Amino acid sequence: MTNPNHLILPSCLGFAETLAVLKQAFAAKQITLFAEIPHSALAAEHGLPLAPASLLIVGxxxxxxxxxxxDLLLAAELPLxxxxxxxxxxxxVLYRRVLPLVAGRGLDxxxxxxGQIDAATGALIAAALESVSG
Structure with missing residues (x-):
């Protein structure tokens, strides 16, 4: 099922390699990695199984x-x-688009x-994944 709020792109790499490629791509564009939440590693620490999953918070x-x-309330939604x-x-790789969070607030x-952030971020992720698909 597709969700218009998300961009989902496949990676030909393994989980750890995909994370590394994305971090490098963000760093190359001077996009700050504010946090990485290693969901699966945290679950494992508590004896809970979870497929590999890590959330990158960037911007x-x-x-x-x-x-x-x-709109200061967007601070609850950002960074990316x-x-x-x-x-x-x-x-x-799932990117949560920003435009749906802003739309309908009367902030043209x-x-x-x-929309520009979404386009640039989506293109950056796609280019990073394509650069290693060989």
Missing amino acids: HPAKGTPLMQA KVLVYEQNGRVQ AAETAA
């Missing part, structure tokens, strides 16, 4: 801050979320900026 303050200036996960033997300039 660039110069891009996200104007959205929060337009990128989930790397393995399901049914396939590694995928913020909607434009959110």
